[in-house]
Amino acid sequence: MTDVSIEPRTGGLPLDSLACPRCDGALDTAGTGLHCNGCNITFPVLGGVPWLFSEPNAALAEWRSRYQYTIERSNQDAVRARNEASAATRGSTRNRLTRLADARAAFAAELSSILEPLAGQPSDTAVETHLALKTRLPPGQGIDTYHANIHRDWCWGDEENQTSLDLVRAALPESPQNLLLLGAGAGRLAFDLHRTNPNQHTVALDINPLLVFIGANLAAGHPVALHEFPLAPKTATDVALPRVLENATPAAPGLHWVLGDAMRPPFQAGAFDALVTPWFVDIVDQDLATTAARINRLLEPQGCWVIFGSLAFGSPEYAQRYSLEESLEVIADAGFERPDVTETTIPYLCSPASRHGRREQVVTISAMKSREAEPIERHTTLPDWLVRSNLAVPLLSSFETQAISTRIYAFIMSMIDGKRSIAEMAKQMEEQQLMPKAEADAAIRNFLIKMYDESRSGMRY
Ligand SMILES: C[S@@+](CC[C@H](N)C(=O)[O-])C[C@H]1O[C@@H](n2cnc3c(N)ncnc32)[C@H](O)[C@@H]1O
Known part of the structure; x- marks a missing residue:
């Protein structure tokens, strides 16, 4: 990446690193967004973050409906808890339910506030176009699927974050120039990696706008209010906790946020010399072999890929639920060599207010790109007979x-x-x-x- 003066439409991210997620062509600035001349489509910038989904309007409509659903559900929970509170005979139960009701209603308002950048955009669903491109959001992911990760990142203290940072830092080259995190979530690891090497460009991409807006706000030093609902509350008070996520030291320039789908990564080939996939490769609905080939394309020669987290592949195909040994072979087949593997047991999602918490034996794999991977097709999620109306349904x-x-x-x-x-x-x-x-x-x-x-x-x- 060459350095350019700050471009507000990319949040300062050099334009020459970005690519159209539909055709991989270059992007240009246009009005308040980014434009692909080849596809004649403009990608908006929402809340200061480029919205680089291959069908931006349809992705916007889908995320909107998912977050509105979550807000409605939360408001319904509030009503239900309030009704149960008024019927409760025990004072302590009434208090707990009233607290929960208030918190669910407040949570709905907090979500609306954080996701405000999605609200004001014109709704142009274009679902047919979306399907024709055979892209869609992962069906199982809601706006608050990774709610706990947000509080772990920005509220529960340093232990888990520091452990992850140490493991990933040790697996990366000393001073990457251009680092990409795919599935960066609420962004604490990206923020910490940038803090330890502020001269690099650090790009945090995730598909989920709640996580990215929270990460971007905190990295800029803006606090975010977001209730926590611990899985196994330690006390009646812990059933719902008003939390203010804070970060006193804003990130140095060079930390960038992108909303998009890692299966259609909106970046130029070879744009990065280091790439981290934290808790990511086993949760995406894509064979590791394909993920590895896509990552290979994004890295420059000798670029470094760090896989961090679990290897708990949930693919419906047993053949794709790889062991560590198979994963290393798959990575090698995709053009990576000299994998360095460490296995470490770390605490995972241990809220101080919850009796629930995990210990995970995580792997950290660091591998170097030694050759180009075989070209792979653009990601599609649906078979042709579901997209086109004139084919026989099998x-x-x-x-x-x-x-x-x-x-x-x-x-x-x-x-x-x-x-x-x-x-x-x-x-x-x-x-x-x-x-x-x-x-x-x-x-x-x-x-x-x-x-x-x-x-x-x-x-x-
Ligand atoms: C298990 S979480 C890990 C998040 C973060 N790395 C952490 O450790 O907290 C997986 C992340 O991948 C994101 N994700 C899932 N599918 C994605 C996709 N196709 N493209 C980009 N991000 C995706 C989710 O939104 C979520 O933030």
Whole structure:
């Protein structure tokens, strides 16, 4: 990267390091955003952070709906806790529930405030375009999926952060010039790495706007209010804690934030001499082999990749749930050599207000790019038959099974009239020759339990 004068649309990040996430072409400044001439699309800058999703409007609409969902859920929780508080007979229970109700309502307001940069943008959903590009946000990730990581980063003290910093720092070259963190979360590690080498460009990319806006605010020295809801509260007070995240020493210039999808990284090939993936490679819905090839492309020759965190691959394909030994082979196949591996047991997400906390045996792998990886296709998340309307939908075996269950569930639902019992419904199932009565009784009960549980827990992202 060459140094240029501060460009507000990139938060000071040199423009020549950025690339269009759709075509990898160069970006230019345009109005208040960044423009790709080849694709004729402008990427906005929200809250001072470039929004470099391949279909920016659709990503904005999706994140908006996810955060509005979280806000609604939080407000509903507040109402529910308040109702339960007024029905509670014990004073201590009433106090706890009132505290929880107040905190859930305050949390909704805090989210709205932090995510305010998303609110004012025009909504142009373009879901079809989004699908045509076969990109979408990971379906399982909500706006507050990594809520605990935020407080760990900026509120619970230094132990966990310092341990991570020491391990990653030791695995990196002494003074990288251009360092990228993919899946940087709320950004404490990026901030700390930048602090230890303030002359480098440090780029923190994440897909989640809540995390990135919080990181960017704190790095600039602006405090952020955000309630904590410990998993296993130690006391009644710990059920909900008003927290103010603070950072007294703003980051030196050169720490940059980017919102985007690491599977479509919006950077030029060879833009970085060091790259860290903290707690990342095993949580993305992408084979490690593909992730490694993408990372190879972003690094310059002899660039260093540091993998840090767990190797708990959750892929639906067993073949992609790699052991450490296999992971090292996969990395080597993607053009990296001389991997240096350390394994260390560290505390993980241990809130001082929670009885819950983990110890994880983390790996730190540092490997050098020794050759270019084989080119890989652009990331897609959906098969063609789901994107295009004119292709036959394949009769997958899972669809066949689902079709049978759906018919049975529909029949059960049609029998629910507020009068029939489980036994009466089971008798009808037997009469329709769908199932013997004894089996039907258990099947109907299980189905109703599932429906009942879902109605109580609500939908969760
Ligand atoms: C397990 S968390 C780790 C976060 C952070 N490194 C930490 O240690 O707290 C995984 C992170 O990856 C981010 N993430 C998930 N999928 C992503 C994607 N496709 N592109 C960029 N970030 C992604 C999540 O938002 C989350 O911040």
